[in-house]
Amino acid sequence: MRDDAELTTRSWSPSETEFPNDARRDMAGGDENPPRREFKARGSFVERCDGCRLPVLNCLCPFRVTATSAAHVWLLTHPYEHNKPTNTGRLIADVLPQTQTFTWYRTAPEARLLELLADRRYVPYVVFPDDQPDYQHRVVDERAVVVAKQDGFIPVFILIDGTWRQARRIFRKSPYLENLPVLPLHTDRLTRYRLRKPASASHLCTAEVAAELLRNTGDVSAANVLDDYFDAFNESYAASRFYHKIEKPNAAMQRLLERRAFGAAFS
Ligand SMILES: [Zn+2]
Numbered sequence: 001m002r003d004d005a006e007l008t009t010r011s012w013s014p015s016e017t018e019f020p021n022d023a024r025r026d027m028a029g030g031d032e033n034p035p036r037r038e039f040k041a042r043g044s045f046v047e048r049c050d051g052c053r054l055p056v057l058n059c060l061c062p063f064r065v066t067a068t069s070a071a072h073v074w075l076l077t078h079p080y081e082h083n084k085p086t087n088t089g090r091l092i093a094d095v096l097p098q099t100q101t102f103t104w105y106r107t108a109p110e111a112r113l114l115e116l117l118a119d120r121r122y123v124p125y126v127v128f129p130d131d132q133p134d135y136q137h138r139v140v141d142e143r144a145v146v147v148a149k150q151d152g153f154i155p156v157f158i159l160i161d162g163t164w165r166q167a168r169r170i171f172r173k174s175p176y177l178e179n180l181p182v183l184p185l186h187t188d189r190l191t192r193y194r195l196r197k198p199a200s201a202s203h204l205c206t207a208e209v210a211a212e213l214l215r216n217t218g219d220v221s222a223a224n225v226l227d228d229y230f231d232a233f234n235e236s237y238a239a240s241r242f243y244h245k246i247e248k249p250n251a252a253m254q255r256l257l258e259r260r261a262f263g264a265a266f267s
Helices: 002-007 022-027 089-095 111-118 133-138 142-150 164-172 206-216 220-241 251-262
Strands: 072-077 100-103 122-127 154-161
Touching: 072 089, 072 111, 089 100, 089 154, 089 206, 089 220, 100 111, 111 122, 122 142, 142 154, 142 206, 154 164, 154 206, 206 220, 220 251
Parallel strands: 072 100, 072 154, 122 154
Antiparallel strands: none
Protein backbone atom coordinates (compact mmCIF):
# COMPACT_ATOMS: atom_id res chain seq x y z
CA MET A 1 0.00 0.00 0.00
CA ARG A 2 2.96 2.25 -0.53
CA ASP A 3 1.15 4.37 -3.10
CA ASP A 4 -1.62 4.97 -0.60
CA ALA A 5 0.75 6.28 2.00
CA GLU A 6 2.01 8.88 -0.42
CA LEU A 7 -1.45 10.26 -0.90
CA THR A 8 -2.37 10.70 2.70
CA THR A 9 -2.28 13.97 4.52
CA ARG A 10 -0.61 14.83 7.75
CA SER A 11 -3.77 14.66 9.74
CA TRP A 12 -5.94 11.83 8.72
CA SER A 13 -6.59 9.08 6.33
CA PRO A 14 -9.74 6.99 6.42
CA SER A 15 -7.62 3.90 6.25
CA GLU A 16 -7.69 1.74 9.29
CA THR A 17 -5.10 -0.28 7.62
CA GLU A 18 -3.97 -2.34 4.93
CA PHE A 19 -5.50 -5.62 4.12
CA PRO A 20 -3.26 -7.76 1.99
CA ASN A 21 -5.81 -8.77 -0.60
CA ASP A 22 -7.22 -5.34 -1.30
CA ALA A 23 -5.05 -4.55 -4.27
CA ARG A 24 -5.80 -7.80 -5.97
CA ARG A 25 -9.50 -7.45 -5.31
CA ASP A 26 -9.58 -3.89 -6.56
CA MET A 27 -7.87 -4.88 -9.75
CA ALA A 28 -10.33 -7.69 -10.17
CA GLY A 29 -13.14 -5.16 -9.86
CA GLY A 30 -14.61 -7.20 -7.06
CA ASP A 31 -15.96 -4.30 -5.04
CA GLU A 32 -19.50 -4.83 -6.21
CA ASN A 33 -19.63 -8.29 -4.76
CA PRO A 34 -19.78 -8.88 -1.04
CA PRO A 35 -17.53 -11.59 0.26
CA ARG A 36 -19.10 -14.98 -0.18
CA ARG A 37 -17.40 -16.66 2.66
CA GLU A 38 -16.83 -15.75 6.23
CA PHE A 39 -13.81 -13.63 6.89
CA LYS A 40 -10.82 -15.72 7.84
CA ALA A 41 -7.77 -14.16 9.31
CA ARG A 42 -5.22 -14.55 11.98
CA GLY A 43 -7.02 -15.80 15.06
CA SER A 44 -10.07 -17.01 13.17
CA PHE A 45 -9.89 -20.25 15.15
CA VAL A 46 -10.39 -18.31 18.36
CA GLU A 47 -13.74 -18.65 20.08
CA ARG A 48 -15.60 -15.37 19.69
CA CYS A 49 -18.46 -13.79 21.60
CA ASP A 50 -21.67 -13.65 19.57
CA GLY A 51 -22.44 -10.21 21.00
CA CYS A 52 -19.24 -8.28 20.35
CA ARG A 53 -17.27 -10.67 18.09
CA LEU A 54 -14.21 -10.30 20.26
CA PRO A 55 -12.42 -13.37 21.58
CA VAL A 56 -14.42 -14.54 24.61
CA LEU A 57 -11.30 -14.26 26.74
CA ASN A 58 -11.86 -10.50 26.99
CA CYS A 59 -15.41 -9.92 25.83
CA LEU A 60 -16.39 -6.30 25.28
CA CYS A 61 -20.07 -6.71 26.11
CA PRO A 62 -19.82 -5.66 29.79
CA PHE A 63 -18.57 -2.25 28.65
CA ARG A 64 -21.18 -1.52 26.03
CA VAL A 65 -22.91 1.79 26.72
CA THR A 66 -24.82 4.34 24.71
CA ALA A 67 -24.57 8.11 24.43
CA THR A 68 -26.44 10.85 22.63
CA SER A 69 -25.03 13.42 20.25
CA ALA A 70 -26.44 16.33 18.29
CA ALA A 71 -24.46 15.27 15.22
CA HIS A 72 -25.13 11.88 13.68
CA VAL A 73 -22.85 9.44 11.94
CA TRP A 74 -23.62 7.52 8.78
CA LEU A 75 -21.11 4.84 7.92
CA LEU A 76 -20.52 4.02 4.30
CA THR A 77 -18.81 0.71 4.71
CA HIS A 78 -16.87 -1.24 2.15
CA PRO A 79 -18.33 -4.77 1.79
CA TYR A 80 -15.07 -6.35 2.89
CA GLU A 81 -15.02 -4.32 6.07
CA HIS A 82 -18.27 -5.66 7.51
CA ASN A 83 -16.88 -9.06 8.37
CA LYS A 84 -13.67 -7.91 9.95
CA PRO A 85 -13.80 -8.24 13.72
CA THR A 86 -11.17 -5.52 13.99
CA ASN A 87 -13.49 -3.00 12.30
CA THR A 88 -14.08 0.04 14.51
CA GLY A 89 -16.97 1.62 12.62
CA ARG A 90 -19.31 -0.73 14.44
CA LEU A 91 -18.15 0.72 17.76
CA ILE A 92 -19.69 4.02 16.72
CA ALA A 93 -23.00 2.29 16.03
CA ASP A 94 -22.84 0.61 19.44
CA VAL A 95 -22.36 3.89 21.31
CA LEU A 96 -24.55 6.13 19.16
CA PRO A 97 -27.72 4.18 18.33
CA GLN A 98 -28.87 6.71 15.74
CA THR A 99 -25.88 5.76 13.58
CA GLN A 100 -26.80 4.44 10.15
CA THR A 101 -24.64 1.85 8.45
CA PHE A 102 -24.70 1.42 4.69
CA THR A 103 -22.83 -0.99 2.53
CA TRP A 104 -21.11 0.67 -0.37
CA TYR A 105 -21.76 -0.64 -3.84
CA ARG A 106 -20.42 1.35 -6.73
CA THR A 107 -23.30 0.75 -9.06
CA ALA A 108 -26.22 0.45 -6.67
CA PRO A 109 -26.35 2.68 -3.62
CA GLU A 110 -28.73 1.64 -0.90
CA ALA A 111 -32.13 3.27 -1.40
CA ARG A 112 -32.29 4.20 2.27
CA LEU A 113 -29.09 6.22 1.93
CA LEU A 114 -30.50 8.15 -1.01
CA GLU A 115 -33.66 8.83 0.97
CA LEU A 116 -31.72 10.18 3.89
CA LEU A 117 -29.50 12.31 1.67
CA ALA A 118 -32.67 13.94 0.32
CA ASP A 119 -34.12 14.50 3.80
CA ARG A 120 -33.87 18.19 4.54
CA ARG A 121 -33.60 17.70 8.29
CA TYR A 122 -30.03 16.55 7.78
CA VAL A 123 -26.92 18.37 6.67
CA PRO A 124 -24.49 15.65 5.61
CA TYR A 125 -20.74 16.09 5.24
CA VAL A 126 -18.39 13.61 3.60
CA VAL A 127 -15.43 13.27 5.91
CA PHE A 128 -12.36 13.15 3.74
CA PRO A 129 -8.90 14.75 3.54
CA ASP A 130 -8.78 18.12 1.77
CA ASP A 131 -5.48 17.54 -0.02
CA GLN A 132 -6.61 17.35 -3.64
CA PRO A 133 -7.28 20.48 -5.69
CA ASP A 134 -10.25 19.35 -7.74
CA TYR A 135 -12.81 19.49 -4.93
CA GLN A 136 -11.51 22.43 -2.89
CA HIS A 137 -14.71 24.36 -3.58
CA ARG A 138 -16.58 21.76 -1.53
CA VAL A 139 -14.32 21.85 1.51
CA VAL A 140 -15.76 23.22 4.73
CA ASP A 141 -14.48 23.20 8.30
CA GLU A 142 -15.98 22.24 11.63
CA ARG A 143 -17.57 25.66 12.11
CA ALA A 144 -20.05 24.73 9.39
CA VAL A 145 -21.20 21.84 11.55
CA VAL A 146 -21.74 24.10 14.53
CA VAL A 147 -23.72 26.56 12.40
CA ALA A 148 -25.89 23.77 11.02
CA LYS A 149 -26.74 22.78 14.58
CA GLN A 150 -27.55 26.37 15.51
CA ASP A 151 -29.86 26.58 12.50
CA GLY A 152 -31.81 23.59 13.75
CA PHE A 153 -30.44 20.98 11.38
CA ILE A 154 -28.90 17.64 12.24
CA PRO A 155 -25.34 17.57 10.99
CA VAL A 156 -24.20 14.19 9.73
CA PHE A 157 -20.68 12.90 9.41
CA ILE A 158 -20.53 10.45 6.53
CA LEU A 159 -17.55 8.26 7.36
CA ILE A 160 -16.15 6.06 4.65
CA ASP A 161 -15.21 2.86 6.41
CA GLY A 162 -12.55 0.89 4.63
CA THR A 163 -8.88 0.94 3.79
CA TRP A 164 -7.46 4.10 2.35
CA ARG A 165 -7.51 2.62 -1.11
CA GLN A 166 -11.13 1.62 -0.74
CA ALA A 167 -12.09 4.97 0.76
CA ARG A 168 -10.51 6.93 -2.04
CA ARG A 169 -12.35 4.80 -4.55
CA ILE A 170 -15.65 5.23 -2.76
CA PHE A 171 -15.13 8.99 -2.53
CA ARG A 172 -14.32 9.26 -6.23
CA LYS A 173 -16.84 6.81 -7.64
CA SER A 174 -20.05 7.56 -5.78
CA PRO A 175 -22.14 10.10 -7.71
CA TYR A 176 -24.44 10.62 -4.74
CA LEU A 177 -21.53 12.03 -2.73
CA GLU A 178 -20.37 14.40 -5.44
CA ASN A 179 -22.28 17.47 -4.36
CA LEU A 180 -21.89 17.13 -0.63
CA PRO A 181 -19.57 19.36 1.35
CA VAL A 182 -16.25 17.74 2.25
CA LEU A 183 -15.20 17.93 5.88
CA PRO A 184 -11.54 17.16 6.59
CA LEU A 185 -10.40 16.31 10.07
CA HIS A 186 -7.35 18.20 11.21
CA THR A 187 -5.98 16.92 14.45
CA ASP A 188 -2.69 16.31 16.18
CA ARG A 189 -4.01 13.10 17.63
CA LEU A 190 -1.97 10.00 16.94
CA THR A 191 -3.74 6.71 16.63
CA ARG A 192 -4.04 4.42 19.62
CA TYR A 193 -5.38 1.60 17.47
CA ARG A 194 -3.30 -1.51 18.03
CA LEU A 195 -5.06 -4.13 15.94
CA ARG A 196 -3.85 -3.16 12.51
CA LYS A 197 -0.69 -1.46 11.50
CA PRO A 198 -1.28 1.98 9.96
CA ALA A 199 1.09 3.48 7.43
CA SER A 200 1.51 6.38 9.84
CA ALA A 201 0.60 7.07 13.45
CA SER A 202 -1.38 10.08 12.22
CA HIS A 203 -3.79 7.76 10.40
CA LEU A 204 -6.70 7.44 12.76
CA CYS A 205 -9.13 4.55 12.63
CA THR A 206 -12.81 5.16 11.96
CA ALA A 207 -13.93 5.29 15.59
CA GLU A 208 -11.15 7.73 16.42
CA VAL A 209 -12.13 9.98 13.52
CA ALA A 210 -15.71 10.03 14.77
CA ALA A 211 -14.63 10.81 18.32
CA GLU A 212 -12.46 13.72 17.18
CA LEU A 213 -15.17 15.18 14.97
CA LEU A 214 -17.75 14.93 17.74
CA ARG A 215 -15.39 16.55 20.20
CA ASN A 216 -14.41 19.35 17.84
CA THR A 217 -18.02 20.21 17.10
CA GLY A 218 -19.39 20.26 20.63
CA ASP A 219 -20.53 16.70 21.32
CA VAL A 220 -17.84 16.30 23.96
CA SER A 221 -19.62 13.82 26.20
CA ALA A 222 -20.44 11.48 23.32
CA ALA A 223 -16.85 11.81 22.11
CA ASN A 224 -15.50 10.82 25.51
CA VAL A 225 -17.77 7.81 25.79
CA LEU A 226 -16.86 6.66 22.29
CA ASP A 227 -13.18 7.09 23.07
CA ASP A 228 -13.52 5.03 26.23
CA TYR A 229 -15.38 2.32 24.38
CA PHE A 230 -12.76 2.34 21.65
CA ASP A 231 -9.99 2.08 24.26
CA ALA A 232 -11.77 -0.82 25.95
CA PHE A 233 -12.15 -2.56 22.58
CA ASN A 234 -8.56 -1.91 21.62
CA GLU A 235 -7.13 -3.14 24.90
CA SER A 236 -9.42 -6.16 25.15
CA TYR A 237 -8.73 -7.31 21.63
CA ALA A 238 -4.98 -6.69 21.79
CA ALA A 239 -4.68 -8.60 25.08
CA SER A 240 -6.58 -11.55 23.63
CA ARG A 241 -4.07 -11.84 20.83
CA PHE A 242 -1.51 -12.70 23.45
CA TYR A 243 -3.97 -14.94 25.30
CA HIS A 244 -3.83 -12.53 28.18
CA LYS A 245 -6.91 -12.25 30.36
CA ILE A 246 -7.50 -8.71 31.61
CA GLU A 247 -8.17 -9.04 35.31
CA LYS A 248 -8.37 -5.38 36.26
CA PRO A 249 -10.38 -2.95 34.14
CA ASN A 250 -8.36 0.04 32.95
CA ALA A 251 -9.53 3.62 33.52
CA ALA A 252 -11.64 3.74 30.35
CA MET A 253 -13.29 0.44 31.26
CA GLN A 254 -13.99 1.69 34.77
CA ARG A 255 -15.77 4.76 33.42
CA LEU A 256 -17.87 2.61 31.10
CA LEU A 257 -18.83 0.28 33.93
CA GLU A 258 -19.87 3.25 36.03
CA ARG A 259 -21.87 4.66 33.17
CA ARG A 260 -23.65 1.34 32.82
CA ALA A 261 -24.34 1.19 36.53
CA PHE A 262 -25.59 4.74 36.89
CA GLY A 263 -27.02 5.35 33.44
CA ALA A 264 -26.47 8.19 31.05
CA ALA A 265 -26.75 10.73 33.86
CA PHE A 266 -23.19 9.82 34.67
CA SER A 267 -20.76 11.11 32.12
ZN1 LIG B 1 -19.07 -9.95 23.98
